[in-house]
Amino acid sequence: MQQRGHEMVTDFTWMIGGPQGSGVETAANIFSQVFSKMGYQIFGKREYYSNIKGEHSYFAVRVSEKQIRSSIKGTNMLIAFDAETIFRHADDVLENGIIIYDSTLENVKVSDVITFDNDFKERLGNLLKSKNKEDTVKGILELASENGTSIHSVSFRSLLAELSEKLENPRIKNMSRMFNVLGVSLSLGLLMIPSEKLTESVNSIFSKKKSIAEMNVSAANFAYNYATAKFENIELKFEEKEIEENTLLLQGYYGTALGKIIAGCRFQSYYPITPATDESNFLETNEILEINEDRPGSTLVIQTEDEISAIGMAIGSSLTGVRSATCTSGPGFVLMIECLSWAGINEVPVVITFYQRSGPSTGLPTRHGQDDLLCAINSGVGEFPRIVYASGNVLDSFYDTTQVFNYADVFQVPVIHMMDKFIASSVTTCQRFDETKVNIDRGKLLDEISSDNYRRFEHTIDGLSPRSKLGLENGIFWNTGDESDIQGHISEDPVNRIQMMDKRQSRLDYILEKIPESEQIIKHSEGDFCIVSWGSTQGPVLDAIEMLKNEGISIGFVEVKLLQPFPKELLKKLFSNSKTIIDIEANYTGQLGSLIRQNLEKDPDYYILKFTGRPMTCTELYDTLKKIVNGTAEKREVLTYGA
């Protein structure tokens, strides 16, 4: 049992767990849809092992009437149809929280759960022993119950048997794959949510197949009615609220995918890797595009033999004038480095959407991390300009994606767009993307060339040469990974070398000059204590700041979006009114902190870091920031929460 440090008005976290492949995500989607349609804000996160079937996965959905951008410590309601979920999460259920579980699991022993890591098994055993509880589901539930959690037990199998009898369909009796729908429906019954919302949601989620939808609706209603009839009433009540206009319920990776579609990205090559592949799948699913007053367009989505081919193809595509991209994660990105360097020396606009996960090497392949920032900035053969740009949430990532394509075209550089697993596998309510805010700037890309003395790398005042494309008449050019002359032919001349290095490298200052400050760094708030961070920590940081604000503590927050070239003068200016700088990142060493040390010759006063692969919760940040404000924190605070 845990106590939250802080309670908001309505702030309810519901969790369902089960083996991979048991439909945990579907159940969570039903739950999220129901509550979003009741007018609530949703923030859901999915955690899973690198495994196809059998290992433990869980989905926690946080519901609030106010805007929420992160998960919070503690669970209000836990749904478990397997023993592992109970063992792993019962301890996380809050006082006055609820557990609904499958009563047939009662006598399952810790040692019966073969999927436990040995370390966890030992910790769990020690906990139960120290509390004088037997090492079974019953034991851990007793513990939860003593801590104030109310336990609702129901045999999922008997529910199926009764339903089977009612519908006169003997097959249903053994359909344990419907446990997920039973679980979520029991919880919605207990919470007295209008049953038509449940029916509507189940229908929409299983809309692809009518017969499956019908069966699941029957199961849902049956479990729902069981809960309303048999479970003891609880005090919690969720009023239906007016749905805010233009609210969407989105998966985190939709932002970059839809950003690419509207930005005119018409080619994406990729090699399968978690957590980046979902985005490519989305693009391919929506490959035929509706175009205003024109014939249909299309996005070519090509699965390649490896990541080298993925970026090679994207570069080849870009040379034909297409806005092109690839999408990958750390182990794929490092394979792309030589091609990235080629794009750098040849001034090829190409976008790499980089969904980070936790390294090193394969690391925690299905878990969150922000440990590839320095890799994105520094990896390369030699010195060449690039842009590294980070987004903090799904909505930002939509607009940012449209911008990174403009940056790539205007500055003729490769752009690495930093995303991560936390955003990718979150499900959130979100304001509808506003297409009218998007503009497209292709920079010096030429549509026609009249004279025949075109030179691709001609020197110009701003260092940017007009850009031809393969197939353009009078626009013939050469590219090479060698240093080249203005035509693109190999040159090892030392004077030409200096001119070409200057031409390319001067772009870094030019980028800082041309990209508006508001796109480089977002100043969310001001204070003596000032947080500096980047990427998806934005959500938990903003939520934590709001919690502190309610107690009269104001904390500043600057979110660095442009990470290469590094906006050091701007950051210096933004830090000038703050006494204490707090760096927050999901990595071990504080990589943004090291950029600050390098560029500002200033060491942040505090580091709050998390590298367990589990995303930060606002509660953890709230607790730690409070320690910092009170002067009781260590310089380096490491966060650990999460199963």
Next chain:
Amino acid sequence: MALKIGDYKTDVHNDWCPGCGDFGIVNSIQMALAEMEIPRHQTAIFSGIGCSGKTSHFINVFGVHTLHGRVLTFAQGAKISNPNLKIIAVGGDGDGLGIGAGHFVAAGRRNVDMTYIIFDNAVYGLTKGQASPTLKLGEKTKSLPTPNTNYNVNPIGLAIASGFTFAARGYSYDIRQLKDLIIAAVNHKGLAFVDVLQPCPTYNDINTKDWFSGVDRIDETTKKAMPRIYKLEDTDYDPVVHYSDETELNQKKTQAIVRSLEWDTKIPTGIFYKNELITPYTRRLTDKIPNYIENPSALQNISKNNVPITKIDQILDSYKV
């Protein structure tokens, strides 16, 4: 105005060694382009790394000198994005069959409509003569400290096994035949592979021009050298798969692989295998994107007066709460 061979030449200094087999290949490509009268701006040469990688700088069409082993990836990305382009990829045997072997195999599976020419001399020339994937086991070219310990790759066999739908072999000192092979390859509907035997005068002292000409094999009666190379087109060999029939397909593949294994005293050149019954990648794309050929990525408008013209409201509506 008709295009002449000279129109396809650049004034870039060619720094290959005197007597290099690569010259014949560049000349053949230029001759082929002139004969086909392909407008210069509709053609792109993609090249890998090494001596052969410089090829793109000597030909006056779009030239993309890429990275070691990666030429096919760049080339396919360009061709798929703009199927109107004529694309010829070139590279060495180490480039395509060593470091780039994975891309070689994957390219065969896609069968993108373009041409790939390998400059095959069994050594890594630019790094001073190390053994390349086509050098035979136990051979010791002059800069190897000890004989080669690896078995050789069979380029034609690998191409056919990977799904290339055209496989030919040329010889860089027979530029008329090579020019014709390149024209046939470019006109082929699908991925065409041309393996060009190309003596490296500096580092391969085994498979030299004289060796190919059979200077070491004097016919006792005529007192003339007996060339090792013979042309498939001078025999009754038929490389073409005529029917969508598995038996015929297997027979044509098998005969090509068997022929490609001939070496030493009888080395065939010409077209080994040609199959236009396998759909090229571009056609496969039209199965899912019906207007792909008329409106490929490179020809699509994405904005009007800097405003995007792609509509996403239907997709967004489906996520509306």
